[in-house]
Amino acid sequence: MSGTGEATPRATYRHGDLRAALLAAGIELARDGGPSAVVLREATRRAGVSPNAAYRHFTDRQALLGAVSDAAQALVADAMEEEIERTTRPSGGDVAALAHARLRAVGTGYLRFARTEPGLFHAAFSVPTALGTSDSPSKAGSGGRTPYQLLTDALDALSAAGELPPDRRPHAEFLAWSSVHGLATLMIDGPLRGLPAELVAGVEQRLLDMVAKGL
Amino acid sequence: MSGTGEATPRATYRHGDLRAALLAAGIELARDGGPSAVVLREATRRAGVSPNAAYRHFTDRQALLGAVSDAAQALVADAMEEEIERTTRPSGGDVAALAHARLRAVGTGYLRFARTEPGLFHAAFSVPTALGTSDSPSKAGSGGRTPYQLLTDALDALSAAGELPPDRRPHAEFLAWSSVHGLATLMIDGPLRGLPAELVAGVEQRLLDMVAKGL
DNA sequence: CTCCTTAAGTTGACGCCGTTCACAAATGTA
DNA sequence: TACATTTGTGAACGGCGTCAACTTAAGGAG
Numbered sequence: 001m002s003g004t005g006e007a008t009p010r011a012t013y014r015h016g017d018l019r020a021a022l023l024a025a026g027i028e029l030a031r032d033g034g035p036s037a038v039v040l041r042e043a044t045r046r047a048g049v050s051p052n053a054a055y056r057h058f059t060d061r062q063a064l065l066g067a068v069s070d071a072a073q074a075l076v077a078d079a080m081e082e083e084i085e086r087t088t089r090p091s092g093g094d095v096a097a098l099a100h101a102r103l104r105a106v107g108t109g110y111l112r113f114a115r116t117e118p119g120l121f122h123a124a125f126s127v128p129t130a131l132g133t134s135d136s137p138s139k140a141g142s143g144g145r146t147p148y149q150l151l152t153d154a155l156d157a158l159s160a161a162g163e164l165p166p167d168r169r170p171h172a173e174f175l176a177w178s179s180v181h182g183l184a185t186l187m188i189d190g191p192l193r194g195l196p197a198e199l200v201a202g203v204e205q206r207l208l209d210m211v212a213k214g215l
Numbered sequence: 216m217s218g219t220g221e222a223t224p225r226a227t228y229r230h231g232d233l234r235a236a237l238l239a240a241g242i243e244l245a246r247d248g249g250p251s252a253v254v255l256r257e258a259t260r261r262a263g264v265s266p267n268a269a270y271r272h273f274t275d276r277q278a279l280l281g282a283v284s285d286a287a288q289a290l291v292a293d294a295m296e297e298e299i300e301r302t303t304r305p306s307g308g309d310v311a312a313l314a315h316a317r318l319r320a321v322g323t324g325y326l327r328f329a330r331t332e333p334g335l336f337h338a339a340f341s342v343p344t345a346l347g348t349s350d351s352p353s354k355a356g357s358g359g360r361t362p363y364q365l366l367t368d369a370l371d372a373l374s375a376a377g378e379l380p381p382d383r384r385p386h387a388e389f390l391a392w393s394s395v396h397g398l399a400t401l402m403i404d405g406p407l408r409g410l411p412a413e414l415v416a417g418v419e420q421r422l423l424d425m426v427a428k429g430l
Numbered sequence: 431c432t433c434c435t436t437a438a439g440t441t442g443a444c445g446c447c448g449t450t451c452a453c454a455a456a457t458g459t460a
Numbered sequence: 461t462a463c464a465t466t467t468g469t470g471a472a473c474g475g476c477g478t479c480a481a482c483t484t485a486a487g488g489a490g
Contacts, residue, residue, distance in 0.1 A: 182397025214429025
């Protein structure tokens with residue numbers, strides 16, 4: 001009579017907020033198991049509801065996965081903002097150094113999230129989504145900005161500080177994002193998986209150096 | 216009595232070379248559909264054989280997928296070598312320029328393969344595999360070298376040419392690989408999918424510039 | 431040439447999945 | 461209070477990976 005992680009058997013016929021419950025279950029599933037672990041039937045099981053009930057709130061398994069992906073991106077944004085807060089708090093130092101620190105914090109937050117929440121990270125970015133939707137509020141963290149926006153903001157600041165020539169500003173986000181994203185994916189489920197921790201830290205730093213220098 | 220793409224119904228009880236047939240079918244499935252499209256039952260169907268016959272040659276669906284991944288990596292190596300051959304043929308020019316051209320060719324081949332064979336590319340590198348097996352002959356192209364080996368070779372040459380300081384040589388493959396890999400994945404099934412072709416070409420070039428400059 | 435071991439394919443079944451269709455129960459509105 | 465609408469249920473279909481038991485061919489030993 002009980003699934004893997006069932007909530008209270010629910011007194012009323014109606015659930016209350018099934019959509020939220022399914023999304024929460026989906027996030028949990030993605031957290032340990034990645035996108036492929038986001039299984040409709042298991043999510044409904046955890047919400048204490050029959051499999052088909054899900055279709056009243058999500059057209060598809062894919063739709064649920066999309067919602068999970070958005071939520072995961074919001075968490076990525078939170079990780080980035082935390083890192084920005086943590087490393088650029090002392091406002092001492094010139095504008096240029098601050099801009100560089102901010103860009104680095106964006107990358108560091110991204111990488112840290114990938115390391116500590118590989119399943120969610122994978123769910124966040126391996127779900128096909130158009131670039132046009134990168135500003136959608138559903139992907140924004142508590143600060144109201146999406147990961148993509150935080151990156152472009154940091155690059156704008158870098159450019160405003162004179163640390164990135166205007167002719168190299170356009171599409172610079174693609175270059176920075178690619179490098180950091182590639183390292184993240186190669187480390188969490190690619191051939192770089194299982195690298196010793198201290199080596200990982202060094203490689204991450206050097207990658208960010210490379211981006212700052214080569215951009 | 217016929218699956219989607221069945222070979223001749225086979226006169227003999229024995230198949231001949233079922234393992235190879237299943238692998239070929241798996242590659243074809245991955246080609247249009249990526250790793251998740253590599254389905255045991257469909258592969259056996261195409262080989263004109265019952266589903267369980269596969270288990271005589273692969274312990275698992277995962278094992279078949281692993282073989283497909285290796286084959287795909289060999290194709291990546293071929294793409295790289297083609298590009299090296301194409302762009303470094305005129306041996307005129309100094310050693311430094313040649314070394315840079317070679318590293319760039321490695322990246323270009325990688326990116327071109329990802330663009331023209333997204334399904335196989337995804338199958339090649341999204342299958343978990345340890346770094347230690349990156350030299351396995353099963354991943355080598357016609358030239359006998361794996362993608363990872365071609366990259367390290369190019370970096371060694373760059374270092375030998377004095378274009379990469381010795382203290383920055385260690386683990387430089389991780390940085391270069393990350394950047395190129397990230398761009399590839401973001402473009403084929405990430406948020407950068409569907410970028411206009413001419414923009415893609417420009418971004419690819421700039422990314423390779425960034426790596427060469429920042430490494 | 432026969433017998434027998436063994437490798438290679440087959441049949442049938444199980445449990446899981448996503449998804450569809452028809453139905454039932456609660457809600458809220460006229 | 462009657463009714464339309466939303467939300468959840470039940471049963472079913474086909475597809476998947478995989479296991480266990482069986483059958484067929486091939487190849488070597490006598």
